[in-house]
Amino acid sequence: MSNKAEELSLNEEKKSSKIQWFLFVIVIPLFFAIAIALVVMTMSGINVFDLAKKYSGDIPIISSIVSNDEDKEEVSDSVFSLKATIEDQKAEIANLQAEIESKQKDLKASQEEIDKLVNEIKALEEKEKEATIKLEELAKVYETMSAKKSAAILSVMANKDSIEILVKLNNETRAAVLEKMEPKKAAELTVLLKAEENKAGINSEG
Template structure:
C-alpha cells in the first residue's frame, strides 16, 4: 500500500523531469546553437525578428510601444524647445522695451507737467505784479490833480485810458472828465457807457 502511494506521488515529478530533460532543455540548447550559428553567418537575428514582428499587427503594436525615441528625435525636440525659449525671450525683450518706453513717456510727461506748473506760477506772479502795478497807477491818477491827469489821459490810446478811467474813484473820474476837451470827454463817456453795459448781466 505504501509503495503504490509513493509511486503515485512520484509520477508527477517524473513527468516534469521527463518534460524538462526531453523537451525543454534540448529546445533551449537548439535555440542557443541556432542563434550562435546565425550570428556567425552574419545574420542579425534580433533585427530580423523585429522586422518580422512589425509585419504582424499585434506584435508590431507592442514593439512600437516599447520603442524609445531615437537620438535624432531627442535632438529635434531640443532644437524645437530652444527655438521656443528664444521666441519667448524675444517676446520678453519686446515687452521690457515697451515698459521702458512707457516709463520714459511717463517721465517726459511728468517733466512737462512740472515745467507747465512752473510757467503757471511764473505767469501768476507776473499777473499779480501787473495787478499791483496797475493799482499803483490808478492810485497815482487818483492822487494827481485833475488838471494834470486830464492831458495825459487825452494823449493815451483809447484802451489804456479806458482801463484807468474804469478803475479810478468816481470823484477822480468826474474831475478828470471836466478838465478834458469836450470831444474827448464825449468819446470817453461813450466808451465808459459801453463798458458798463457789457459788465451788466
Template sequence: MEEMTNKRYRPLQVVVFLIVIPLLFATTVALFVMTAAGVNVFESGKEWAHKVPFLSSTIEGETKDSITKLNEQIFELEAEMKNKEAKITQLEEKLASSEKTNSELKAEKEQLMQQMEELHQIQEENKRAFNELVQTYETMSPKNAASILSNMEEQQAVKILANISTEALSKILEKMSPEDAAKYTELLATNNH
C-alpha cells in the first residue's frame, strides 16, 4: 500500500490525464450536441478559418493545389478512358473481322462437303456402272469377250479381268491368243501383288 501512495506521476501524465483527455471528451460532447442542434460544425469551422488571416491564405492555397491536382487527374483519366475506348473499338473490329472470316470458312466448308458428297455419288455410280460392265463380260460368250478385251487398252482390260469371276476369266483367257493370254496373266499377277 505504501507503494501506491508514494507513487508520483510524471508531469506529462498529469497533463494528459487532467487536460487532454477531458478536452477531447468535452469536444466530442460539444460536437454531438451541435450536430443534434442542426449546426454544421465543419462548415462553420471553414467559415471561421477564412476569417483568420493566416489560415485563410493557407486554406485557399491548399484548395488551389488540390483543384489543380484534381484537374490533372481528371485529364489523365480522360486520356486513359479514350485509349481504352480506342482499344475496345479495335477489338470490336477484330472480332467482326474474325466473325466474317469464320462465316466465310463455314460457307466454304459447306461447299466442299457438298462437292465431296457429289464426288462420292459419282464414284458410287461409276462403281455400279463398272460392276455392270464386269457382269456383262461374265455373261458374254468367252470368244467375244476375248476379242473385245484384246483390242481394248491394257489397263482397262486388266481392270475388267481382275474383277471377273475366276471361272469366266479362265474361259476368256482360253479363247485369247497365247501371247495375249500370257500378257494379261502376267499383268494380272503383277496387279494382285
C-alpha cells in the first residue's frame, strides 16, 4: 500500500511540475510578450483595437463575436431609422389631411366663383366657335380668288393671321397659294403650318 501511495504521490508531483513548467516557460512569457507588444504598438501610434478587428476575421471565434456585435449595431440602427421614418410619415399624413380639409372648405366657399368661371369659359368657347365659322367663310372667299391674288394678300399679312386662313384652305388651294409666294415667305409659312398641324393633331388625340 505504501508503494502505491508513493507512486501516486510521485505522479501528482510530476503533473504538478509539468503544469508549473508550462505556466512559467510558455504561458507567462507569452502574456508578458503580448503586453510588451501592445505597449510598443500603442506608443508607435498603432490603433490596437482597429488592428485586432481587422485580423479577427481570420480567427473563427473572434470573427463571429465581432460579427455578432456589428449585426446588433446594424439592427439597432435600422430599428431607430425605421421608427424615425414612421414618425415622419405620420406627421406628413397629418399635414396632408389638414391641407385636404382646408381645400374642401375653400372649395365650398368658392363654389360661386367656380360657377362664374365655368360660365365665362362657355362664353369664350361660344366666341371661339363663332370666330372659327367666320374664318372658314373667309377661307372660302380666298378659295374663289386666284392663287396669285391670294398669295399677294397673305404675303403682306402677319404670319399669325396668314396661318389662320391657310389652315382652313383645302390642300390644293393652299399649295397653289404658297407656290405663288416668294420662296422665303412660303418657307416661313410652311414651317408654321407644320407646327399648327402638329398642334391640332396633339389636341385631337388628347
